[in-house]
Amino acid sequence: MxxxxxxxxxxxxxxxxxxxxxxxxxxxxxxxxxxxxxxxxxxxxxxxxxxxxxxxxxxxxxxxxxxxxxxxxxxxxxxxxxxxxxxxxxxxxxxxxxxxxxxxxxxxxxxxIPHTTVPTMDVVGVTRENMTELLRGGFEWLISEIDYAQPCIALVREGRAVSVCRSVRITARAHEAGLETLEEFRGRGYAADVVAGWAKAVRNTECIPLYSTLCDNLSSQNVARKSGLSFYGVNFTIA
Structure with a gap:
């Protein structure tokens, strides 16, 4: 540690x-x-x-x-x-x-995301080497971002990624999570596992894994609750 x-x-x-x-x-x-x-x-x-x-x-x-x-x-x-x-x-x-x-x-x-948060299902890293196979059938749009949004962690079913968590904001100290689950695979606990897997990968780089969302994003808040994430504050912006 x-x-x-x-x-x-x-x-x-x-x-x-x-x-x-x-x-x-x-x-x-x-x-x-x-x-x-x-x-x-x-x-x-x-x-x-x-x-x-x-x-x-x-x-x-x-x-x-x-x-x-x-x-x-x-x-x-x-x-x-x-x-x-x-x-x-x-x-x-x-x-x-x-x-x-x-x-x-x-x-x-x-x-x-606490360091005690760990995945209960197998998750895999998505890289340039395996992206063509894993991102077919719903996540093709991620291919153009894969080199930038690392770590990128997926939960795979029937040979393809069905839930993905990746770094969408990156500094030398911390990463912010970006989470996507295919609609037909939601409600199965997959999102919590890819978030946990992503957080572990971020910590392996000696950075802090952070997760934020919007007040009206109930599904994302659900993931935070199920994952036991540690609430530290609220962001507010005016355009």
Whole structure:
């Protein structure tokens, strides 16, 4: 077991890892683009707020948010409350949307995948060498991303992948999970196993495996609950 696994990061540290994984930053710690590992650089949201179960919160602003506005938002962020329910909007939700003149927001829970989370079924790594065989019949779209989204772990039935978890945001400290299960194979516990297998593969690289989703994604929250993931906070963005 590595030193990183022996010492569990705080909720605030995990939220820092999360925002670093989600977005690219400039030297002033302003966010610029969504940190996708494959080619292409979609623009980041203008505002990110990460609230934690410890009561701390952190915020990031896109590079084009005026400094005066950023300072106003930062003061509100410092006054946020402890997160207990991931469905609860930020304390200063209306102020954020008014200041940024936007109602377009996203919000969702963030989890750490504990090192005790292990798969109960056999899972396999998907690489360039075996992707043609494993990704046929539903996951062909993943072939163009396979070199970038590693580790990529699949649960296989009848010779093809039916559930896949892969790294969709990557830094030197942490990876964020991207999870997909073919519709006809959902509800069988496969997703929890590929998440566990992926987390193990990420830890083998000495990085922290993180899992986040949206408040309205009930199936993804189900996976988190069944897998016993450790809830550490809620992310909130305004476009």
């Amino acid at each position: 590595s030193d990183r696994e022996q010492i569990k990061p705080t909720a605030h540290e995990l939220m820092e890892m999360h925002v670093e994984a989600m977005f690219t930053h400039d030297r002033n710690m302003r966010i610029r683009t969504i940190n996708e590992p494959w080619p292409g650089e979609p623009l980041a949201p203008r505002f990110f707020l990460g609230r934690t179960i410890e009561g701390s919160a952190l915020c990031r602003f896109r590079y084009d948010v005026p400094e005066t506005l950023a300072r106003q938002l930062e003061e509100l962020c410092a006054d946020e409350s402890v997160v207990r329910d991931f469905q609860t909007k930020p304390k200063h939700f209306e102020a954020y949307t008014n200041l940024l003149q936007s109602e377009r927001f996203t919000m969702g829970p963030c989890y750490l």
